[in-house]
Amino acid sequence: MTQPKEFWVKNMVCSRCLKVIKQELQELDITVLSLELGRLLVEAPNLNEAAITDNVTRVLHTNSFKIVENEEEMLVERIKILLIEQLVELPLDMKVKTSELLASALHRDYKTLSKLFSTIEKSTIEKYFIKLKIEKVKELIQLKQHSFSDIGYLLDYSSVNHLSRQFKEVVGMSMTDYKNTGNWKRNFYDEIM
Numbered sequence: 001m002t003q004p005k006e007f008w009v010k011n012m013v014c015s016r017c018l019k020v021i022k023q024e025l026q027e028l029d030i031t032v033l034s035l036e037l038g039r040l041l042v043e044a045p046n047l048n049e050a051a052i053t054d055n056v057t058r059v060l061h062t063n064s065f066k067i068v069e070n071e072e073e074m075l076v077e078r079i080k081i082l083l084i085e086q087l088v089e090l091p092l093d094m095k096v097k098t099s100e101l102l103a104s105a106l107h108r109d110y111k112t113l114s115k116l117f118s119t120i121e122k123s124t125i126e127k128y129f130i131k132l133k134i135e136k137v138k139e140l141i142q143l144k145q146h147s148f149s150d151i152g153y154l155l156d157y158s159s160v161n162h163l164s165r166q167f168k169e170v171v172g173m174s175m176t177d178y179k180n181t182g183n184w185k186r187n188f189y190d191e192i193m
Contacts, residue, residue: 004033005052008068013084013189024059037081057090076120083129084189087136090158131192134170139185141179149173
């Protein structure tokens, strides 16, 4: 009998991802012991370790996921997941700075995390979080339930002008133009970088 096997998974950033992976692994008689964003723990009493790894790898690759190969990549994925989770509950309430949140949650010095993130992703944590927030802005604009001022408040912007500048910088058009185009291109969180 094999021991439970843990995998860290790149780009697994939504609950839909979890459902698909769990279902496909169960079809291969692999029991999912734990499945959360970015982390998978499985066992399969009838398979050896190599067969488990092969099957899990195949299922993940088929669904455009990749197994994280080292601790540095795992930390970067955990940073992404923590930032994405911040945008689930609105209004965004950043009682602590992003740097403090990440350092505390990951038990690492923020400077180290920042350098690692920049090395692997070729972008800063701050720029990544801004892109995530702008995707959330696009979603809120499409829902047509909030004014631009409300959206700024929900995402903890100091002013609607600050939000407008960042939106235009990231998207290449104003929020008003985006709202009026009706051609609402959005990116999945796992595609942002």
